[in-house]
Amino acid sequence: MIQKLRSIFKSLIDLVLAKKLISVVLVLLIFFFTFFIIFLSKIGPVDKNDKEPVFIEISSGQSFVSVLDMLESNNLIKSKFYAKILLKFKNKNLKAGYYRFTRSMSVSEIFDLLTEGKEFFIPVSIPEGSTVFDITSILEKKGFDRVFIEDFNKSLNDKTLIEKYSIPFDNLEGYIFPSTYYLPKNFDGKKFAEMALKTFRFKTKDLFSNIDKNTEKRVMIIGSIIEKEARLDTEKPIIASVFYNRLEKNMLLESCATVIYTFERIGIHKVRLLYKDLSIDSPYNTYRNRGLPPAPISNPGLESIKAALYPLKTDYLYFVYKGNKEHYFSRTLKEHMDAYKKYILYQKVNR
Numbered sequence: 001m002i003q004k005l006r007s008i009f010k011s012l013i014d015l016v017l018a019k020k021l022i023s024v025v026l027v028l029l030i031f032f033f034t035f036f037i038i039f040l041s042k043i044g045p046v047d048k049n050d051k052e053p054v055f056i057e058i059s060s061g062q063s064f065v066s067v068l069d070m071l072e073s074n075n076l077i078k079s080k081f082y083a084k085i086l087l088k089f090k091n092k093n094l095k096a097g098y099y100r101f102t103r104s105m106s107v108s109e110i111f112d113l114l115t116e117g118k119e120f121f122i123p124v125s126i127p128e129g130s131t132v133f134d135i136t137s138i139l140e141k142k143g144f145d146r147v148f149i150e151d152f153n154k155s156l157n158d159k160t161l162i163e164k165y166s167i168p169f170d171n172l173e174g175y176i177f178p179s180t181y182y183l184p185k186n187f188d189g190k191k192f193a194e195m196a197l198k199t200f201r202f203k204t205k206d207l208f209s210n211i212d213k214n215t216e217k218r219v220m221i222i223g224s225i226i227e228k229e230a231r232l233d234t235e236k237p238i239i240a241s242v243f244y245n246r247l248e249k250n251m252l253l254e255s256c257a258t259v260i261y262t263f264e265r266i267g268i269h270k271v272r273l274l275y276k277d278l279s280i281d282s283p284y285n286t287y288r289n290r291g292l293p294p295a296p297i298s299n300p301g302l303e304s305i306k307a308a309l310y311p312l313k314t315d316y317l318y319f320v321y322k323g324n325k326e327h328y329f330s331r332t333l334k335e336h337m338d339a340y341k342k343y344i345l346y347q348k349v350n351r
Helices: 002-042 064-073 080-090 107-116 132-141 146-155 159-164 189-208 213-229 233-248 256-265 275-279 302-309 333-349
Strands: 053-058 097-102 121-125 180-184 318-321 327-330
Touching (some): 002 080, 064 080, 080 107, 180 189, 213 233, 213 302, 233 327, 318 333
Antiparallel strands (some): 053 097, 121 180
């Protein structure tokens, strides 16, 4: 009898304990399920429709807590607590760099960029015909700091780069190849200059493989002038022929582009030249000096370089801009003056 009672009592205790265990398990399941739902919510995007870029720079050695503070202050994460849990789960270190985020990104996506070091690269587009002064302005507008700009400008006269890339001038004007470059914000200005030089040599290796340095000098100077004078690629070989014909006859090139560049070299930007400007004293001024300027006046694209290397055979000596991206080409001074009156003076009168 006593044994039976013991057995019944034990069964009751086991049942109570089992119910308690089930209750505990249920409570734990509810807790973890609730936590998981909250966790997913807290590591989701702040605003999945907000595509506005937010730029963050992470310094080398910066603490994890301060990175979370930056992300939170820029409204990129909802909760530092849950973000910290996720990063602990990923078990990876954050890498220094310049990053581009949006508030439509989840915390996981943000951490993927930070742990893999996928920095944001700033696109820097150098248009054909840009001068080194134009390029400096482009870099400033893109947000590169003073040190980067100074390093880039110093590199333009760097003898080691000039020798390494066989530049036949005492500066790099003409050889900063026009293209779009993707640079991290904390990049080095000299490295950017060298990147552009490498691109130039790669793009022109077939063109310059069988010519001497004197020919390359002439081609690069004429190509740089063509780039500033021409509006259409189809006209570039014709404009090249005009310059070569004038050189052969020992005529002044009389390129307005060289005068504008002369003023740029002394920090003056000329939108329009006056007649008196043509008399400025400079070896780059082809209204005063016969032959070519001492160095390129811009950074030309491939079509202008090709035109200078392979000019069309013509007997043209003059050209005047018609105002519709095209030029009128003339053989005689009289024909040229008639065209000038028609396309330049007429336009001025009717403005």
